Structure formats: C-alpha cells, structure tokens
Amino acid sequence: MIAAVCPEYGPPEVVRIEERPSQPVVHGQAKVRVSAAAVNYPDVLLVANQYQISVPPPFVVGSEFAGVITEVVGEAGDLVVGDRVIGTQMFGAFAEEVVVAATALNRIPPGVDDRTAAAFGVAYRTAYHALRSVARIDSGDAVVVLGAGGGVGLAAVQLATALGAHVTAVASSAEKLDAATSYGAKHVVNHRMGDLRAALREFLPDGADAVIDPVGGGLSEPALRSLRRGGRFVTVGYASGVIPAIPLNLVLVKGVHVLGFQFHDVAPDEFARNEAELGEMLATGRAAPHIGAVYPLAETARALRHVADGDAVGKVLIDVSSPE
Numbered sequence: 001m002i003a004a005v006c007p008e009y010g011p012p013e014v015v016r017i018e019e020r021p022s023q024p025v026v027h028g029q030a031k032v033r034v035s036a037a038a039v040n041y042p043d044v045l046l047v048a049n050q051y052q053i054s055v056p057p058p059f060v061v062g063s064e065f066a067g068v069i070t071e072v073v074g075e076a077g078d079l080v081v082g083d084r085v086i087g088t089q090m091f092g093a094f095a096e097e098v099v100v101a102a103t104a105l106n107r108i109p110p111g112v113d114d115r116t117a118a119a120f121g122v123a124y125r126t127a128y129h130a131l132r133s134v135a136r137i138d139s140g141d142a143v144v145v146l147g148a149g150g151g152v153g154l155a156a157v158q159l160a161t162a163l164g165a166h167v168t169a170v171a172s173s174a175e176k177l178d179a180a181t182s183y184g185a186k187h188v189v190n191h192r193m194g195d196l197r198a199a200l201r202e203f204l205p206d207g208a209d210a211v212i213d214p215v216g217g218g219l220s221e222p223a224l225r226s227l228r229r230g231g232r233f234v235t236v237g238y239a240s241g242v243i244p245a246i247p248l249n250l251v252l253v254k255g256v257h258v259l260g261f262q263f264h265d266v267a268p269d270e271f272a273r274n275e276a277e278l279g280e281m282l283a284t285g286r287a288a289p290h291i292g293a294v295y296p297l298a299e300t301a302r303a304l305r306h307v308a309d310g311d312a313v314g315k316v317l318i319d320v321s322s323p324e
C-alpha cells in the first residue's frame with residue numbers, strides 16, 4: 001500500500017510517499033480502505049516531535065480518516081465488512097489502508113459523503129464538547145471564538161450558533177472571516193487590523209459570556225479581558241506555538257473562570273449526550289464542515305505545510321483515493 005511516511009522528525013517537508021507492507025489484522029481490529037483523511041494540527045506537531053507524546057520514526061502520518069471496512073477479526077460490535085466508517089488514531093491515516101481497533105470506528109450516517117465525514121470528526125467533536133460541557137453555552141450567550149477560520153474555530157462558530165449563541169469571530173484574514181460569517185458569526189474581527197481588546201469592547205460592551213481559544217499566544221489575554229464577570233475562558237490549544245501566561249490577578253479582579261478542554265475530562269453521560277447531538281446534526285446536515293483545500297496523497301507534505309502555516313480555512317483534506 002502507498003502511505004505518507006515520516007522518516008525522521010522535522011518540518012512537513014520531511015514526509016515522503018512510500019510503498020509499505022500491508023499490516024496484518026489481529027483480534028478486535030478492522031482494516032479500512034481509506035478514501036479521505038483530514039489533516040489536524042497535531043499531525044504537524046507529531047512530525048516535528050513537538051507533540052505531548054513522541055512517536056518514533058519511521059511512522060505513517062495522519063490521525064483521522066474515512067473509508068470502507070475490508071476485513072474484521074473477532075468482535076467488532078455491529079460493524080461488518082463493507083460498512084463506511086470514520087476513525088481516529090494517533091498516526092497511520094494518510095495511507096491507502098489503516099488497521100485500527102474496531103472500537104475506534106463509527107459508521108458514517110447514510111447520505112453523508114466520505115470527505116464530509118473525515119473533516120467532521122476531531123474538529124467538530126472538540127468544538128462541541130468544549131462549548132456544551134466546558135463553556136456551558138446557553139441560548140443568547142455572547143461567545144468569542146479565536147482562530148475562527150481554522151478547523152476547530154470554524155466548527156465552534158457553527159455549533160455555538162446552532163446552540164443559539166451570538167458569535168464574535170476573530171481571525172487573521174478576510175477569507176477566514178467571510179467563512180465565519182457564512183457559518184453564522186454576527187461580528188468579525190481581523191486581529192491583524194488593530195487592537196483586539198478595543199474591537200471586542202466595541203462589539204460586546206457588556207462583555208462576552210465565553211471565549212473559545214484554540215490559538216493561544218498574544219490573543220488570549222485581550223480575549224480574556226473581554227469577558228463579563230462570571231464569564232468562561234476555555235483554552236483548547238496553542239496553534240500559535242506560544243502558551244500564554246495570564247496574570248492571575250485578572251482572574252481575581254474580573255471574577256472569570258479559566259477552564260481547559262480535554263476529551264477525557266467530559267463526564268460520561270454528557271459525553272454520550274453531546275456525541276448523540278453531534279451525530280444528529282451531521283446526519284441531518286445542520287452541521288457540515290467547510291473543506292478549504294484537498295490534496296492528493298502524493299502531496300501530503302504540502303497539505304501539512306498548509307496547516308502548519310495557519311493558512312487553512314476550515315479543514316484541509318487528503319484525497320487518498322487519488323494517490324497521484
């Protein structure tokens with residue numbers, strides 16, 4: 001099978017296309033013929049050896065995929081050969097086939113195409129669990145979304161809007177902000193055009209109820225300052241490459257809550273509820289990812305570079321069914 005391999009740690013350009021042996025399937029696993037895969041920021045970090053966990057090279061890059069089950073060994077719940085599925089794992093997705101624990105797979109709802117399914121998973125699940133179970137968004141809330149043109153950010157714009165919130169989207173280009181507007185944002189701020197704190201004060205004179213922050217760096221503090229008393233700041237990631245240091249007196253004086261999002265911190269009953277609601281939104285088309293760029297498998301390094309540079313609008317996909 002053809003796969004995009006990280007032969008040594010480094011920038012996206014180290015990734016090469018290689019012929020690799022097909023992996024055997026053991027008990028509890030399934031083999032999936034991949035059709036589409038989504039690039040996530042951690043894929044870039046894993047190749048650079050800057051992620052929380054190191055994977056020793058060589059390894060096949062890619063953490064999120066959609067395709068068809070071609071083989072199952074042992075127990076696989078209600079999944080069978082021929083099912084269209086999505087799945088995630090730390091690495092291995094940018095390849096013609098992937099072998100995973102059957103429990104890592106979910107059936108794609110009828111009527112949803114593979115690209116949409118691949119682009120939906122990590123970004124929408126992150127955004128929704130963070131909005132619903134950490135920021136605890138209610139109808140009418142004012143929500144500021146940083147990185148609002150990126151994968152998680154644009155999903156957060158759409159899903160917060162679906163929850164009845166009024167979204168102020170913050171991003172670095174007109175293209176990203178246009179996408180945020182089309183996904184429901186009421187106000188948009190290009191943080192490269194001036195003072196973020198002043199712009200947020202103008203749109204939200206009474207303060208925001210919540211901030212969703214997948215970016216970090218210099219945007220976090222002015223966004224946190226835009227919160228009203230009792231507001232919630234949710235730190236989701238640090239795509240800027242800078243983990244911000246927030247003066248703690250701000251938290252005390254303003255009376256705000258600073259919270260982190262990780263999947264495993266969501267209570268099991270809320271997790272199940274959120275997943276069911278998301279599944280329904282995907283199946284009915286109420287939530288659909290914006291696919292900003294698609295690369296063939298042979299151009300995986302370019303796809304990773306696109307995301308590494310912060311240029312992605314919505315999701316960047318790899319079309320694995322067209323390797324050239």
Ligand SMILES: NC(=O)c1ccc[n+]([C@@H]2O[C@H](COP(=O)([O-])OP(=O)(O)OC[C@H]3O[C@@H](n4cnc5c(N)ncnc54)[C@H](OP(=O)(O)O)[C@@H]3O)[C@@H](O)[C@H]2O)c1
Binds near residue numbers: 307
């Ligand atoms: N906690 C979790 O479980 C979880 C789950 C998924 C993702 N994450 C994290 O969330 C973050 C965002 O993920 P994503 O998929 O939304 O990424 P993305 O699509 O690449 O978007 C990230 C945004 O960050 C901003 N940015 C600023 N400087 C950047 C730089 N040097 N390189 C790249 N982006 C830069 C850009 O917004 P501007 O327009 O403002 O420049 C960009 O649109 C990542 O750090 C990821 O690891 C966390």
